[in-house]
Amino acid sequence: MRISVFGLGYVGAVSAACLARNGHDIVGVDTNPSKVQSFNAGQAPVVEPGLETLMVEGVRKGRIRATSSVEDAVHNTDVSMVCVGTPSRANGSLNLDAVETVSSQIGTSLAQKDDRHLIVLRSTVLPGTVRDIVLPALERASGKRAVQDFSVVHNPEFLRESSAIKDFDNPPITVIGAGDEAAGRQAAELYAGIDASLVVTSIETSEMVKYTANVWHALKVCFGNEIGNVCKEVGIDGHEVMDLFCRDTKLNISPAYLKPGFAFGGSCLPKDTRAIAHLAKSLDLDIPVISSIMPSNTVQIDRAAKRVMALGRRKIAVLGFSFKAGTDDLRESPQIELIERLIGKGYDLRLYDRSVNLAALTGANRDYIKHAIPHINQIMVESLDEALAHGEVVIIGNNAEEFADVPSRVGPHQASSISSASAAPTISATAMTASTGKARGVRMRPRRVLMIVENLPVPFDRRVWSQARTLKRAGYDVSVICPKGKGAERAYEVLEGIHIFRHPLPIEAKGVLAYPLEYFSALVFELWLAFRVFFSRGFDVIHACNPPDTIFLIGGLFKFLAGTRFVFDHHDINPELYEAKFGRRDIFWKLLVWLERLTFKTADVSIATNGSYRRIAIDRGGMAPDSVFVVRSGPDLKRMEILPPRPELKKTRAHLVGYVGVIGQQEGIDLLLHAV
Helix, strand or coil: CEEEEECCCHHHHHHHHHHHHCCCEEEEECCCHHHHHHHHCCCCCCCCCCHHHHHHHHHHCCCEEEECCHHHHHHCCCEEEECCCCCECCCCCECCHHHHHHHHHHHHHHCCCCCCEEEEECCCCCCCHHHHHHHHHHHHHHCCCECCCEEEEECCCCCCCCCHHHHHHCCCCEEEEECCHHHHHHHHHHHCCCCCCEEEECHHHHHHHHHHHHHHHHHHHHHHHHHHHHHHHCCCCHHHHHHHHHCCCCCCCCCCCCCCCCCCCCCCHHHHHHHHHHHHHHCCCCCHHHHCHHHHHHHHHHHHHHHHHHCCCCEEEEECCCCCCCCCCCCCCHHHHHHHHHHHCCCEEEEECCCCCHHHCCHHHHHHHHHHCCCHHHHECCCHHHHHHHCCEEEECCCCHHHCCHHHHCCCCCCCCCCCCCCCCEECHHHHCCCCCCCCCCCCCCCEEEEEECCCCCCCCHHHHHHHHHHHHCCCEEEEEEECECCECCCEEEECCEEEEEECCCCCCCCCCHHHHHHHHHHHHHHHHHHHHHHHCCCCEEEEECCCCCCHHHHHHHHHHHCCEEEEEECCCHHHHHHHHHCCCCHHHHHHHHHHHHHHHHCCEEEECCHHHHHHHHHCCCCCHHHEEECCCCCCHHHCCCCCCCHHHHCCCCCCCCCCCCCCHHHCHHHHHHHC
16 A cells, blocks of 8 residues: 655654555655655664664665655555644643644645545544644645545554554554545555454544543553552561562453442442551651542532423432442442432432342441431332332332333333433433442433434535434434435445435426425435434434424324434525515415424424524414423534635625525515615
8 A cells, every 4th residue: 555654753754664664655754854865775764673673674665755745645546544743832731833744735735636545544543633734734735535535544543662563563552533435444554464463443533542541541640659559568568569469460450440430439449548548647748649539539429410400390210229239238339429419409210229228227237327328218119110100210229130121111211312301311330330430331312323314415504414413423323315316426425434324416396286296205315314213223313303294204104103202403494585585374384384393293303593493382382391402503613714805896885785595585685685
């Protein structure tokens, strides 16, 4: 493969030399002429064991050369690997100037290149950098569209200085963040022959993995140092302590306790953490990492309480409130702390835990309940079904086996909504269990969303695309059905992890009688693709974006057949659009009002674009006020650029009118122009 490597520093030089040794043709790119000269001479620009040998061999075989010309590099390679630095600013933020500059330069060169190109970002960047900086810069400079014309992946490096070549050949894992499957496969070919687990994931996950690893390594160093400091003060060999500590590969050096979840509790961890922190304080030792553990644990309980309160429902079912499954130990259970807070706020709770029998509790455990929540007996129930029947919000407090199928048993009033936190989701074992490190991974339901839009292709419809990306970033599995259009001709593709299914353009309406034909043809395509998505990927929610107000037929069908939920995203008020365009309220206007009313009647939740649309959903559509939510959208400001005013554009007139969007007859732009 022909690869251009941008940035000939540590990561770029090592990556280039190793890839050349593995048979790839490398063009190094750097703004520093001395680096380019050294590279062409086979001299390593950094000190790293074995690097210069690989460089000399690569140059001798004609597999390595360097240039300062971005155009030369891009036009003569298939892949561009970006390895520029991302140093810290004075305030701790990242300086991404080099990343953005190189992205723009590559984009400019792509504008003159017909062949498809893959950009691999190897630099360490925070989540969202590819989405918010790299892709806009590439698209802006090239005039092309990502995925359609070129692809971008993120590929974090895990190279350590002095062992970088060994790390390249023997990585713990190879991670590729890709927005489309073809790009992920192409990037994976760079590492063919390397014996390591290779994972293709989302770009944002890939960006975050590198930071997670580095912060964890930094945390381990600080933890070891603080334990060593305590040991030294009390006359213990800290190295021996940590050697023994590291022999435990079941809990200490293992994946145990490392899954995101709820707070820890029980009779050991809180007590012993406080004891070590107090010992250090008595020795006048500052151990900030260990001392911050208990406050951090409290933050998790605070977040859980706020999350429940934000749902706006008063009846709560708590399933499992001992500090971990299979025990009746309630001492310092974080679930008990959460329960106490909710009771104090006036919530109506029912608690169920098969392992907790108040009559059988004795000793410290019974005393703890007596003093912590003496009224627990009045809110405990004897069966899981009784707790579920009560709860508008269901909290799974631990990972007991009997709770594994709870998400599939919640009723419609308990299922989560994709449009607002005021619907009642199951707060799951993943979100609420950390005490054993074995959370079952039960997730908030529903997690699979099918979006249907009829009038514009995705991602050209920026509101729908923004919503789809937001859902994807929130952890939802998103599919989209839309028509084909210019720049979006593929029947199926995956963009940024979102699966897009496109149908042929329906017959475009030119008059009143043509609209039913257009909408019917679109509805047939949408129904066929909906069944295809249902059987191939599945969905729990249909998110329908009007116009037209006919997609409720599909939403209602799947509500009846599969119990899916239906969200109506109210983009246009079709009766008003009809009246503005044709100037009358006839039988077709009444038909549009009737279809709109049926859509609202079918919807579990409606999304309004503004307050006026919300009133229509409530007053004309008959929806409950707490089921209608205003969601506003606007352009991504990071894609906008403020330019100095150009008075000549006004052509001596008093005002200049700018309109962003598709101008339709019903928009009334002619009235605005007449007004100015």
